[in-house]
Amino acid sequence: MLMRTDPFRELDRLAQQLMGPGTWSRPSAMAMDAYREGDEYVVAFDLPGVSPEAIDIDVERNMLTVSAERRPVTKGDDVQMELSERPLGVFSRQIVLADTLDTERIHADYDAGVLTLRIPIAERAKPRKITIGGESSRKEISGSG
Secondary structure, three states, rough: OOOOOOOHHHHHHHHHHHHHEOOOOOOOOOOOOEEOOOOOOEEEEOOOOOOOOEEEEEEEOEEEEEEEEEEOOOOOOOOOOOOOOOEEEEEEEEEOOOOOHHHHOOOOEEEEOOOEEEEEEEEHHHHOOOOOOOOOHHHOOOOOO
8 A cells, every 4th residue: 555665764764863853955754654454544653742733744646745843842041951862853754655545535643742644445446346247138049050
């Protein structure tokens, strides 16, 4: 159901960690899981610390784009940062969806820092039984001799 578009994803992720936070022109990748559950395709993105208002989900044709921004938490004047490992900036992920998915009925939930998209399998892509015509459509062929 999902077509991978970037075979060098892990290399890109390492390079982005070394280059600093993502920007709108060069966003960082976000971790995700994708699996089929019954008649739905489920994609879950890790976005801890991102407010739901900072998440943008777009579908154009079969391209799903999820973008989000994690901003630094404002701290008081008397706070001195000792360690900062949580990535900030812009995160984005694009996924090419198969034609067998119904992109008109995508459902999104955001809970505990995980954005979950549920994409139904299109009715035309589900297996179906084909019935064979009845006795009335058969004709007997006999040879003349």
